[in-house]
Amino acid sequence: MTQQLAPTIDRAYARSFVDDAIRPEADTWDRAGAIPEDLLDRIAGAGLWAPFLPSELGGAGIDMVTLGEIHEEVGRGCSSVRSLLTVHTMLSWALQRFGTDAQIQQWGPELATGRTLGAFCLSEPGAGSDTAAITTTAVPHNGGWLLNGVKKWTTNGQRADLFLVFAKGPTSTIALLVPSNAPGVLVNPIDDMLGTRSSMLAEIAFSDVALGPDALLGPSGFASGMVLTGTLDLGRYSVAAGSVGIIQACVDACSSYAAQRRVGGTPLRDLPLIQAKLSDMVTDVRAARLLLAEAGRLKDRGDAATIMATWIAKYFASTAAARHASEAVQIHGANGCSPEFPVGRFYRDAKVMEIIEGSTEIQRMTIAAEAYRKWES
Amino acid sequence: MTTTDRILAFITNRFPQAEISDVEDIFSLGYINSLFAMELVMFIEKEFTITIPNDELRIDNFRTAKAMTELVDGLRSAVV
Numbered sequence: 001m002t003q004q005l006a007p008t009i010d011r012a013y014a015r016s017f018v019d020d021a022i023r024p025e026a027d028t029w030d031r032a033g034a035i036p037e038d039l040l041d042r043i044a045g046a047g048l049w050a051p052f053l054p055s056e057l058g059g060a061g062i063d064m065v066t067l068g069e070i071h072e073e074v075g076r077g078c079s080s081v082r083s084l085l086t087v088h089t090m091l092s093w094a095l096q097r098f099g100t101d102a103q104i105q106q107w108g109p110e111l112a113t114g115r116t117l118g119a120f121c122l123s124e125p126g127a128g129s130d131t132a133a134i135t136t137t138a139v140p141h142n143g144g145w146l147l148n149g150v151k152k153w154t155t156n157g158q159r160a161d162l163f164l165v166f167a168k169g170p171t172s173t174i175a176l177l178v179p180s181n182a183p184g185v186l187v188n189p190i191d192d193m194l195g196t197r198s199s200m201l202a203e204i205a206f207s208d209v210a211l212g213p214d215a216l217l218g219p220s221g222f223a224s225g226m227v228l229t230g231t232l233d234l235g236r237y238s239v240a241a242g243s244v245g246i247i248q249a250c251v252d253a254c255s256s257y258a259a260q261r262r263v264g265g266t267p268l269r270d271l272p273l274i275q276a277k278l279s280d281m282v283t284d285v286r287a288a289r290l291l292l293a294e295a296g297r298l299k300d301r302g303d304a305a306t307i308m309a310t311w312i313a314k315y316f317a318s319t320a321a322a323r324h325a326s327e328a329v330q331i332h333g334a335n336g337c338s339p340e341f342p343v344g345r346f347y348r349d350a351k352v353m354e355i356i357e358g359s360t361e362i363q364r365m366t367i368a369a370e371a372y373r374k375w376e377s
Numbered sequence: 378m379t380t381t382d383r384i385l386a387f388i389t390n391r392f393p394q395a396e397i398s399d400v401e402d403i404f405s406l407g408y409i410n411s412l413f414a415m416e417l418v419m420f421i422e423k424e425f426t427i428t429i430p431n432d433e434l435r436i437d438n439f440r441t442a443k444a445m446t447e448l449v450d451g452l453r454s455a456v457v
């Protein structure tokens with residue numbers, strides 16, 4: 001009997017998985033507003049839910065540069081699937097970074113294999129960019145915690161098994177691991193969003209949810225803000241990667257369309273104005289990919305500069321994705337507005353990238369603050 | 378450079394206008410947000426090749442360069 005070697009999880013591996021299992025179906029899922037269970041299982045089978053977790057936990061121990069490449073490839077195929085990977089990644093990363101040994105043993109293998117899917121609950125009906133305005137509370141109760149509040153826009157909230165919930169604790173914002181089947185958790189699906197339509201969003205109400213002491217993830221007090229900062233950093237990295245994927249998908253779709261579509265007897269590809277659009281897409285996708293890789297390299301080195309590098313990569317990639325997806329629809333004309341071509345989906349999904357994990361405005365403020373910092377008096 | 382000097386150098390590199398000594402409370406300067414707290418922890422872990430356990434991520438361990446030095450020294454001696 002020949003022993004099967006575990007595949008190397010890298011960009012090429014992810015690319016072939018995406019081209020086989022994701023890309024051909026993405027428009028169908030977009031219209032259906034859900035990712036089928038079968039695909040979730042196939043992602044698990046491919047080992048792609050959290051391959052950065054160490055092999056002892058069932059991951060593949062891949063580095064962050066490679067993780068970015070994988071999320072780019074998935075984002076090229078379907079931003080909704082990439083969104084599910086993003087929030088699962090955020091929870092899995094936070095667990096391995098801040099979890100106790102017992103928490104890591106309990107949840108790590110579940111998350112690595114995708115038997116348990118994670119989601120990230122920060123935003124509320126009244127608090128998005130202003131994270132300090134959250135009103136969900138966690139109060140000490142019977143040696144554990146009592147959770148009350150409402151979270152909104154939770155990606156994969158309809159399907160996830162474990163929520164990473166941020167709540168106001170006794171002295172600071174704290175992070176809690178909350179199983180979706182805990183008594184008092186009520187999940188209300190949010191359908192019909194503009195973009196990432198199959199990412200199964202939900203509003204989640206927590207009413208007197210009683211949790212044990214082991215629900216608390218990471219330190220409370222001074223460093224609890226780090227759990228949020230670190231988790232959002234990983235989310236931002238993944239969204240930056242997904243945005244690179246959207247630009248690449250635009251390049252692929254437009255170069256193919258422009259080769260076959262003719263106007264006045266001339267292929268679109270020969271028109272200088274169309275070439276200008278394509279050349280900007282190609283240039284920006286390379287630039288965005290380099291910014292992403294730089295952020296990933298800094299993460300792999302444990303260099304604190306990765307946080308700002310990730311803000312910049314996400315700002316560049318998401319705004320470029322929105323710009324180029326708009327031009328991709330333009331190049332396709334009426335076909336671009338029809339369900340027969342994927343560029344309409346890229347356009348809607350790209351708009352979402354400018355809002356999630358730090359909106360464009362918040363990014364600009366943060367990046368400008370970095371520029372000013374050295375000159376503060 | 379001593380451990381304290383390296384920590385002070387990191388802080389003043391991030392905030393050149395900060396004139397701080399090793400016993401000055403950096404939180405009283407008003408610059409510290411959660412982003413810088415994260416950067417500081419990442420810097421210390423990388424610079425001194427240590428992992429700071431959750432229960433050491435207490436504000437008192439990060440208030441001054443001196444406190445951070447003691448934290449680093451304590452964790453380094455624990456791994457040796």
Ligand SMILES: Cc1cc2nc3c(=O)[nH]c(=O)nc-3n(C[C@H](O)[C@H](O)[C@H](O)COP(=O)(O)OP(=O)(O)OC[C@H]3O[C@@H](n4cnc5c(N)ncnc54)[C@H](O)[C@@H]3O)c2cc1C
Nearest residue numbers: 120121122123127128129130153154155355356357359361
């Ligand atoms: C598809 C999708 C999926 C999502 N998934 C999740 C999830 O999984 N988990 C989760 O917790 N959240 C999720 N969100 C929510 C997302 O994180 C928030 O939408 C985002 O943080 C922005 O918050 P908001 O929508 O409340 O906008 P607001 O904070 O109300 O901002 C409104 C507008 O004002 C701008 N603005 C805000 N503050 C300033 C300022 N100081 N100066 C200038 N302009 C400003 C913003 O950039 C924005 O353009 C998701 C959202 C979407 C659309």
